[in-house]
Amino acid sequence: MSDNNYSTNNQHQGNDKLFSTENSTQNSEPVSQNSDKRCSKGLLPSSCNTCSLSNLCLPIAVTQNDISQLEDIIKQGKIIDRGEHIFSEHTPFRSCFAVRSGSIKTYVVSEEGEEQVTGFYLPGEIIGMDSMNTDAYSCSAKALEKSSVCEIPFDRFETLATQIPTLQHHFFQLMSKEIKESRQLSMLLSKNTAEERIASLLLSLSERFKRRKLSPTQFRLPMPRNDIGNYLGLAVETVSRVFTRFQKSGLITVQGREVTINDLDKLKDMLKHQTKCLS
Amino acid sequence: MSDNNYSTNNQHQGNDKLFSTENSTQNSEPVSQNSDKRCSKGLLPSSCNTCSLSNLCLPIAVTQNDISQLEDIIKQGKIIDRGEHIFSEHTPFRSCFAVRSGSIKTYVVSEEGEEQVTGFYLPGEIIGMDSMNTDAYSCSAKALEKSSVCEIPFDRFETLATQIPTLQHHFFQLMSKEIKESRQLSMLLSKNTAEERIASLLLSLSERFKRRKLSPTQFRLPMPRNDIGNYLGLAVETVSRVFTRFQKSGLITVQGREVTINDLDKLKDMLKHQTKCLS
DNA sequence: CGTCAAGTTGACTAATCTCAAAGAGCGTGG
DNA sequence: CCACGCTCTTTGAGATTAGTCAACTTGACG
Numbered sequence: 033m034s035d036n037n038y039s040t041n042n043q044h045q046g047n048d049k050l051f052s053t054e055n056s057t058q059n060s061e062p063v064s065q066n067s068d069k070r071c072s073k074g075l076l077p078s079s080c081n082t083c084s085l086s087n088l089c090l091p092i093a094v095t096q097n098d099i100s101q102l103e104d105i106i107k108q109g110k111i112i113d114r115g116e117h118i119f120s121e122h123t124p125f126r127s128c129f130a131v132r133s134g135s136i137k138t139y140v141v142s143e144e145g146e147e148q149v150t151g152f153y154l155p156g157e158i159i160g161m162d163s164m165n166t167d168a169y170s171c172s173a174k175a176l177e178k179s180s181v182c183e184i185p186f187d188r189f190e191t192l193a194t195q196i197p198t199l200q201h202h203f204f205q206l207m208s209k210e211i212k213e214s215r216q217l218s219m220l221l222s223k224n225t226a227e228e229r230i231a232s233l234l235l236s237l238s239e240r241f242k243r244r245k246l247s248p249t250q251f252r253l254p255m256p257r258n259d260i261g262n263y264l265g266l267a268v269e270t271v272s273r274v275f276t277r278f279q280k281s282g283l284i285t286v287q288g289r290e291v292t293i294n295d296l297d298k299l300k301d302m303l304k305h306q307t308k309c310l311s
Numbered sequence: 312m313s314d315n316n317y318s319t320n321n322q323h324q325g326n327d328k329l330f331s332t333e334n335s336t337q338n339s340e341p342v343s344q345n346s347d348k349r350c351s352k353g354l355l356p357s358s359c360n361t362c363s364l365s366n367l368c369l370p371i372a373v374t375q376n377d378i379s380q381l382e383d384i385i386k387q388g389k390i391i392d393r394g395e396h397i398f399s400e401h402t403p404f405r406s407c408f409a410v411r412s413g414s415i416k417t418y419v420v421s422e423e424g425e426e427q428v429t430g431f432y433l434p435g436e437i438i439g440m441d442s443m444n445t446d447a448y449s450c451s452a453k454a455l456e457k458s459s460v461c462e463i464p465f466d467r468f469e470t471l472a473t474q475i476p477t478l479q480h481h482f483f484q485l486m487s488k489e490i491k492e493s494r495q496l497s498m499l500l501s502k503n504t505a506e507e508r509i510a511s512l513l514l515s516l517s518e519r520f521k522r523r524k525l526s527p528t529q530f531r532l533p534m535p536r537n538d539i540g541n542y543l544g545l546a547v548e549t550v551s552r553v554f555t556r557f558q559k560s561g562l563i564t565v566q567g568r569e570v571t572i573n574d575l576d577k578l579k580d581m582l583k584h585q586t587k588c589l590s
Numbered sequence: 591c592g593t594c595a596a597g598t599t600g601a602c603t604a605a606t607c608t609c610a611a612a613g614a615g616c617g618t619g620g
Numbered sequence: 621c622c623a624c625g626c627t628c629t630t631t632g633a634g635a636t637t638a639g640t641c642a643a644c645t646t647g648a649c650g
Contacts, residue, residue, distance in 0.1 A: 140498070148498050148501070148502065150494050150497070150498070151494075161486075161487060161490055162487055162490040162491045162494055163487065163491075164483050164484060164486075164487035165483070165484035165485070165487035165488045165491070166487075170491055170494075171494075190476070190479065190480060190483070191476070193473075193479060194472075194473050194474075194476045194479055195473075197469070197470070197473045200469065200472060200473055200479060201469060203483075204443050204444070204469070204482075204486070205443060205444035206444070207440075207443075207483070207486040207487065207490065208440060208441055208442065208443035208444040208445075208486065209444045210490050211440055211441040211486065211489050211490050211493055212441045212442075212444070212449055214490055214493035214494055214496075214497060215429050215430075215441060215449075215450075215493055217493075217497045218429070218493060218496045218497045218500055219419070219427050219429070221497055221500035221501045221544060222427070222500045222541075222542070222543065222544025223427065223544060225637075225638090226637080226638065256595090256596065256597085257596070257597060257598095258596075258597090262501075263501070264501065265500065265501025265502060266638075266639090267638070267639050267640075268596090268597080268598095269597090269598080269599080269638090269639080269640085269641095270637095270638060270639075271597095272597060272598050272599080273598080273599080273638095275597095275598095276598075276599085288596090288597080288646090288647075504605075504606090505605080505606070535627085535628060535629085536628070536629065536630095537627095537628075537629090545606080545607090546606070546607055546608075547628090547629080547630095548606090548607080548608085548629090548630080548631080549605095549606060549607075550629095551628095551629060551630050551631080552606095552630080552631080554629095554630095555630075555631085567614085567615070567628090567629085
């Protein structure tokens with residue numbers, strides 16, 4: 033297997049090594065521990081151009097000039113410490129955020145104070161698109177580890193989107209994708225067993241790591257079992273048992289949050305009879 | 312209760328009476344039974360202006376002039392017979408559709424040919440937004456009863472949206488809402504019992520009928536139990552049993568697909584401890 | 591090295607599914 | 621206008637998955 037050629041992505045949390053080769057400019061995390069730090073335009077010449085994630089979060093077809101306009105409105109590289117919030121449910125909606133490094137979970141809280149995890153977001157993915165039709169965020173977003181995000185002020189973005197058709201088009205696509213993925217989660221939850229749900233999550237993570245040129249078969253779960261269970265509608269105990277079962281059958285190797293997928297095809301086969309898995 | 316003042320919405324399927332008072336111009340269904348019929352511009356001067364649903368599917372703030380531009384690109388009042396498709400999964404994505412009358416279900420089919428219902432759409436709601444990021448529809452849409460839809464060719468719509476900011480804004484909102492609702496479905500499926508799921512669906516329908524000035528407490532279910540179960544991740548038998556239980560407890564009265572909600576508050580209370588119900 | 595959070599494991603319970611069969615409703619054609 | 625056949629719906633009994641409760645293990649970190 034050629035997996036060994038991938039750069040490892042299982043360092044301890046918050047380690048910026050992950051991105052050091054990807055961001056040629058100095059906007060990776062270590063510069064400041066201050067969670068409120070922002071790269072104000074000009075000071076740190078961070079650029080969407082040189083960001084390796086731009087193929088994920090930016091429209092491919094955008095021109096050089098368009099990108100500078102985007103950079104003008106995007107506040108890049110805000111650092112979020114583990115456990116800190118990017119935004120909270122019910123607070124005024126102002127911006128979407130692109131994850132630049134680390135990992136984010138979104139969740140809502142019921143009247144009884146019970147938490148429901150609604151999603152996990154990795155670098156290159158965008159948070160907040162479910163809040164665009166209201167004045168307030170419809171979920172909270174919290175960093176699962178030390179992370180950094182780029183803020184996209186929405187009113188300015190909307191204006192820009194009317195001026196740059198490809199930008200509008202791209203954003204429509206991103207939102208459409210979000211709808212589709214949420215649909216897929218619904219399907220997963222409505223029809224599938226615990227094992228299938230977890231297989232699906234593992235494959236989803238695998239795919240997303242792969243997109244970022246990281247190993248699709250060996251990675252660190254950014255979230256605790258608790259959050260996995262919450263997200264997939266399973267009890268923590270069930271999650272734990274399924275991991276154990278998977279390990280015993282040789283499908284995967286787990287060591288805490290470190291996961292190695294030993295048989296990717298077999299994992300995919302588990303979802304064969306489904307319409308679609310998570311993405 | 313003043314519910315009796317609502318116009319009834321439980322006639323047999325395909326009856327256009329539902330909309331005869333709402334569309335002052337002659338674009339309601341009976342004109343032609345040809346399912347391929349389209350109101351070509353000019354022939355039938357159907358208008359988004361006079362459509363009672365425009366407050367649901369059109370941006371509020373759009374001006375008179377904007378509406379005419381919209382009307383130029385929208386093909387209005389296409390008739391779909393019960394069981395007919397509006398579009399099929401994997402066929403080229405060209406248009407979104409606004410439901411004008413009747414009801415539509417969307418679904419995907421797994422490799423084994425198993426169907427998974429992904430949504431129910433009522434007048435004023437828009438189908439196809441989950442396909443905008445691909446060249447092909449990501450689900451199929453089929454009429455649950457005789458229905459009519461307005462076709463929104465997407466490429467022309469995108470162009471128009473760049474010219475009319477409020478239109479773009481409105482569409483962002485619609486898509487955001489779609490994401491949110493799908494999220495809510497996921498949550499419903501991941502945490503709630505059969506009873507809660509069905510209560511949530513009933514409330515969702517109730518709310519949507521109410522928006523259309525129809526009775527929120529007395530309506531006809533547009534879909535069979537089978538589809539309800541499929542959508543909510545329950546066996547048909549479970550759906551049936553829950554309806555029976557609800558009836559026995561006096562919460563609702565069911566007679567086939569006719570439903571009367573006797574205690575709306577109690578129904579809502581069932582979802583009290585949740586983050587949110589369907590919408 | 592002690593503490594606390596996270597993860598694992600076992601035994602029991604409960605909700606929902608599956609299988610099976612009967613009953614009701616609706617459209618079609620005679 | 622009614623009978624037939626189809627689909628939809630209901631109901632029962634038993635099987636199974638996942639949840640709950642409780643205890644124990646592991647690991648991170650000061």
